[in-house]
Amino acid sequence: MANATVEPEIVYDKEGNAHEVVDFNNDYEGAKLGFWIFLLTEIMIFSSLFLVYAFYFDQNTNDFVQASEHMDRLLGGINTFVLLISTLTMGLSVISLKNNDVKKSTKYIWITIIFATIFLIIKYNEWMLEIGEGFYPSSSYLDSLGNGVKLFFGLYFTLTGLHGVHIIVGIGVMLWILGKIKKGEISSLNFVVLENTALYWDFVHIVWIIVFPIFYLIY
Amino acid sequence: MSNTNEITQKFSSSIYIKVFFILTILTGLTILQPLLIHMNYLPTLSVQMLIAFTKITFVVMYYMHIKGASSIYKRLILAAMLLVAVLATFTIYDTHIRLLMHNDFFSN
Known part of the structure; x- marks a missing residue:
């Protein structure tokens, strides 16, 4: 099979004329549409969790409000701005690449990675503070509090944990993209992968836009 | 076929920066509202969700390029x-x- 040649793919128009399919692996609209469908599955995942939150908030309103007072609003607020800036830098990296400024685009991707890492470090410290105070699933302190408080922190760790996993995946994809840009596989003429990654990063930001007020600011 | 597309061509970095400042102001409002205006949890949550959905609309329309798509x-x-x-x-x-x-x- 070493010398096997790839047969050209042929399509026929209404008049029966044959046309060779070329560049079928570089379908811009297909790539965008496919990625949007992936994002819609992500919307369903997070929407279901927000619905669970709404249900338990309705059932345990006082406990949720009481539990929210234990959240570190300063760290949560800083993280909100960190993600906001990272969304801007990610968008600017796409624009720079379209303008064929590869160096600038790479620089913006690195800045986004740094902000994403800062977000994770802050989130890690916040979790450690909460765990240190006894607010973690199955802790004896949390068990001594109301069911609503337990549900609040269960949902908090689930939602922020899932969000954190998305941030880690985003960092991984950005590093992979940096490699592709270096090899010239992503360029000003072939940027859909970077554009889709920017869409993903915007989605991660959107999730945080909802997570922040419902956990930190309902007092 | 290259990736050059009229949807993405319409947007420039100036739009990104303008939207960023709007989002920054809205984020500031999100944080300051419960500190400055003390309300019950229900009005607070309603105001917070209103600000959140305004922010999401800006992100979806301008950063995710749905406006004009x-x-x-x-x-x-x-x-x-x-x-x-x-x-x-x-x-x-x-x-x-x-x-x-x-x-x-x-x-x-």
């Missing part, structure tokens, strides 16, 4: 929103019915 993307998002709305409606209805049944059971 072909209608298929708008329809896709609308379909997802409708599905979430259906799920929410069933959940709210189910919760309401369970509460009625619970009250009936304890009143008899």
Whole structure:
């Protein structure tokens, strides 16, 4: 099979004329549409969790409000701005690449990675503070509090944990993209992968836009 | 076919920066509202959600380029929103019915 040649793919128009399919692996609209469908599955995942939150908030309103007072609003607020800036830098990296400024685009991707890492470090410290105070699933302190408080922190760790996993995946994809840009596989003429990654990063930001007020600011 | 597309060509970095400043102001409002205006949890949550959905609209329209995109993307998002709305409606209805049944059971 070493010398096997790839047969050209042929399509026929209404008049029966044959046309060779070329560049079928570089379908811009297909790539965008496919990625949007992936994002819609992500919307369903997070929407279901927000619905669970709404249900338990309705059932345990006082406990949720009481539990929210234990959240570190300063760290949560800083993280909100960190993600906001990272969304801007990610968008600017796409624009720079379209303008064929590869160096600038790479620089913006690195800045986004740094902000994403800062977000994770802050989130890690916040979790450690909460765990240190006894607010973690199955802790004896949390068990001594109301069911609503337990549900609040269960949902908090689930939602922020899932969000954190998305941030880690985003960092991984950005590093992979940096490699592709270096090899010239992503360029000003072939940027859909970077554009889709920017869409993903915007989605991660959107999730945080909802997570922040419902956990930190309902007092 | 290259990736050059009229949808993405319309947007420049100046739009990104303008939207960034709007989002920064809205984020500032999100944080300051409960500190400056003391309200009950329900009005606070309503104001917070209003600000959050305004921010999301800006992100989706300008950062995700839905403003000016072909209608298929708008329809896709609308379909997802409708599905979430259906799920929410069933959940709210189910919760309401369970509460009625619970009250009936304890009143008899």
